[in-house]
Amino acid sequence: MQQYFRKTCGALALLCLSTGALAQEAPKPEQIIKWRQSVYQTIGWECGRIRISLDKGFEREEVKKAADAIAAIANSGLGALYVPGTDKGKGWHDTTLKPEFFSNAAKATEIARSFVKEANDFARVAATGDAATVKSQFGKLTQTCKSCHDEFRKRD
Amino acid sequence: MQQYFRKTCGALALLCLSTGALAQEAPKPEQIIKWRQSVYQTIGWECGRIRISLDKGFEREEVKKAADAIAAIANSGLGALYVPGTDKGKGWHDTTLKPEFFSNAAKATEIARSFVKEANDFARVAATGDAATVKSQFGKLTQTCKSCHDEFRKRD
Known part of the structure; x- marks a missing residue:
């Protein structure tokens, strides 16, 4: 476990602090899945x-x-964490991303756009709206989470 | 592993979607450490x-x-993830938070404030500054990460 941790910390330290070439190597699928999770x-x-x-x-x-x-x-570009091939493998735990995420890119894009839109609307509403409006918009936001889970998350 | 995953997903689903009492139970130290990591x-x-x-x-x-x-x-309030007692235990892996984080609260607060300040300054500079200015401010930001690691992160 300690060895595993040192590896994880080492990767983070490289990412955050180094200027060396190592930090610019393409990240491994395991690391990408870990970031995504x-x-x-x-x-x-x-x-x-x-x-x-x-x-x-x-x-x-x-x-x-x-x-x-x-x-x-x-808004930060989560698409970068969906590298083809990362529907298999383990980050913190086995990934639950279905292969259909990559074969049905139109649907994945549609859900991703909805998520960004509802998240932005929610941030706006949270700044000024009353509790009922905020709650209603939070429902719209979490519905986009559920849409993605229903469509692209493995169960068992 | 699948059982473990179902538990994790169940917790997330509760957090995001439910309105039941379960979602409002105080989270367990393991979950808090997992969120922090x-x-x-x-x-x-x-x-x-x-x-x-x-x-x-x-x-x-x-x-x-x-x-x-x-x-x-x-800015979202990371202090909530530093619940006393969570210098022991396992989230995704054993926590590396030193007990000194809680016994030297003044230092922890000082570093936390620096992190927030440099992160806000970095976001401002990233929006308008030239590459050299952005790089310089990024150095200030990552220095606050390093300060916290040096002070409060276990090694081995």
């Missing part, structure tokens, strides 16, 4: 905070911060 | 893209997207 865990964390705020008493500042993070991540 | 992996991915752009030919739009994501994540 990490991005969605991060989004999941931010979604959880929003859900708690919406259910337990709307705190605009809390929701806005999480909404801004989700929108910025959504 | 995922957030820094996400930041590491964005940093890697910036480094490649700065080393191989400055692409402002690419750097700006990644910079915006880092800043929004930094």
Whole structure:
């Protein structure tokens, strides 16, 4: 485990700090899958905070911060994490991406665009809207997550 | 592994989609550590893209997207992921957070504030600065990562 961790930390240190050629080698599928899983865990964390705020008493500042993070991540170019071939392999755990993600690119693109649109709309609404409007738009955002899971996530 | 994955996915689905009481239970230390590790992996991915752009030919739009994501994540309240007691335990892997993070809160706060400041400055510079200025500010940002690693990350 420690060896594994050192490897992971080493990769991160290279990415963040080095200027050497190593940092520019094409990342391995395992690393790409790990990043992808990490991005969605991060989004999941931010979604959880929003859900708690919406259910337990709307705190605009809390929701806005999480909404801004989700929108910025959504806009940062997640397509780069869907490299052909990464429907197989293991990051933190076995990937659950279906091969259909690559064979049905039109559908994948449609869902990705919806996700970005609803995330941007949610960030706007979170900044100014009332609790009911924010909750409604959060529903639209999470529906795009569900669409992608229904279409492209392996079950078992 | 599949069982493990189902558990993870179940947790995410609850967080994103449910309105039930389960989603509002206090998250377990393992989940908090997993989120924390995922957030820094996400930041590491964005940093890697910036480094490649700065080393191989400055692409402002690419750097700006990644910079915006880092800043929004930094501003989203990462302190919530440093729950006392989570200097022990395993998320995706054993945590490497030192107990000193909690016993030296003043230093931890100082580094956290520097990280947020430099991330915000970097997002501003990425939007308008020339390549040299962007590179210089990226150095200031990654120095805050290194400060935290030097101070609060276990080695071995």
